[in-house]
Amino acid sequence: MRKIPIVLLPPNNYYLRYHMNVFIYSIHGFDKPFLAQAAGNNHKLGFTEEALTIHNVNLCRGYDALALFSNDDASAPVLDAIYAQGIRWIALRSVGYDHIDLKHAKALGIKVANVPEYSPYAIAEHGVGMLLMHIRKLYESQLLLQLQDFRLDTLVGFDLHGKTIGIIGTGKIGFAFAKIMSGFGCKLLAYDPVENPEADAIGMNYTDLDNLLGESDVISINCPLNDHTHYMIDTPQLALMKPGAILMNTARGAIVNTKAMISALESGHLGGACLDVYEKEKGWFFYDHRNTILKDEMYARLRNFKNVLITGHQAFLTREALEGIAQTTMDNLSDWEKSGKSKNDLI
Numbered sequence: 500m501r502k503i504p505i506v507l508l509p510p511n512n513y514y515l516r517y518h519m520n521v522f523i524y525s526i527h528g529f530d531k532p533f534l535a536q537a538a539g540n541n542h543k544l545g546f547t548e549e550a551l552t553i554h555n556v557n558l559c560r561g562y563d564a565l566a567l568f569s570n571d572d573a574s575a576p577v578l579d580a581i582y583a584q585g586i587r588w589i590a591l592r593s594v595g596y597d598h599i600d601l602k603h604a605k606a607l608g609i610k611v612a613n614v615p616e617y618s619p620y621a622i623a624e625h626g627v628g629m630l631l632m633h634i635r636k637l638y639e640s641q642l643l644l645q646l647q648d649f650r651l652d653t654l655v656g657f658d659l660h661g662k663t664i665g666i667i668g669t670g671k672i673g674f675a676f677a678k679i680m681s682g683f684g685c686k687l688l689a690y691d692p693v694e695n696p697e698a699d700a701i702g703m704n705y706t707d708l709d710n711l712l713g714e715s716d717v718i719s720i721n722c723p724l725n726d727h728t729h730y731m732i733d734t735p736q737l738a739l740m741k742p743g744a745i746l747m748n749t750a751r752g753a754i755v756n757t758k759a760m761i762s763a764l765e766s767g768h769l770g771g772a773c774l775d776v777y778e779k780e781k782g783w784f785f786y787d788h789r790n791t792i793l794k795d796e797m798y799a800r801l802r803n804f805k806n807v808l809i810t811g812h813q814a815f816l817t818r819e820a821l822e823g824i825a826q827t828t829m830d831n832l833s834d835w836e837k838s839g840k841s842k843n844d845l846i
């Protein structure tokens with residue numbers, strides 16, 4: 500009988516080496532599997548659930564790169580500290596980059612890239628969901644139903660059809676939101692220094708900020724947080740809004756002066772708010788604080804309004820968005836490894 504030679508094959512990934520050692524701060528149950536899947540055999544990952552602060556920079560010692568989330572602190576002193584640990588690359592797992600001091604990173608020679616696009620529909624659709632829940636009083640209706648109180652007297656809402664929606668920032672998310680609202684039969688007003696070339700196709704008209712605030716029944720904030728947009732919505736802007744208007748913020752908390760918004764809600768001038776982000780969310784959102792006494796008067800006050808709906812920065816939380824974030828993050832790292840450049844470099 501002929502002997503069949505036995506060939507021992509190495510494991511599948513034997514010939515592959517890990518390209519970059521990447522340390523991931525603020526990893527959570529919701530994004531871990533997507534990041535691991537996207538890294539495959541291309542990068543070796545280390546991680547912690549902790550957000551990056553000046554107090555835990557030692558965790559990334561020995562790694563080449565960091566993958567950071569929107570609640571990580573990448574201010575100048577933290578960048579100095581991680582540079583000293585050997586980090587030369589930072590892949591942001593977010594569109595926004597208001598949490599990193601880009602100028603300082605550049606001065607240190609740390610490369611930074613973001614994920615400029617990942618399912619804008621995730622955020623736009625979450626905004627629509629919040630708006631409908633708010634104006635059709637769906638949360639209250641569920642509470643009443645649980646009590647077997649089937650009266651409708653406190654549940655009167657209003658049609659979106661025919662209402663004016665003002666969109667501040669008509670990039671990927673703002674425009675996706677605008678398209679959905681155009682399907683509802685709304686009039687669309689927009690404010691953005693850079694006009695979206697597809698605006699005409701959906702009947703969206705650009706105007707100045709003051710006019711948008713005065714004309715809109717619902718105002719949605721969809722621009723980035725930066726020096727120009729910090730407290731863009733403050734007391735004077737709130738005063739310009741139509742009495743009873745609804746303010747939506749799915750972008751970044753500090754675009755709105757929360758104290759001023761609370762005063763406008765107290766006076767009744769502002770009809771309601773749908774907020775996925777909060778000015779002081781850092782350190783609170785994304786973590787379990789069930790056993791902590793929350794010492795934040797402003798948040799407590801906001802939670803007490805019946806006409807304020809808050810979600811904990813979850814607008815991006817769809818499978819499609821998480822896949823997109825993980826893949827682009829890992830692609831940015833692979834590009835750096837191959838050529839020192841990625842198409843999403845911020846500096």
Ligand code: NAI
Nearest residue numbers: 594595668669670671672691693721722723749750814815
């Ligand atoms: P984008 O870059 O496609 O669009 C931003 C738009 O804002 C641009 O058209 C820009 O010209 C405009 N803009 C800049 N400065 C402005 C100003 N002063 N006034 C009015 N408009 C201005 O960004 P994208 O993808 O639409 O994201 C927008 C923001 O949404 C991000 O910067 C991020 O902060 C936030 N975001 C929130 C998420 C969440 O889960 N809640 C998830 C992803 C993004």
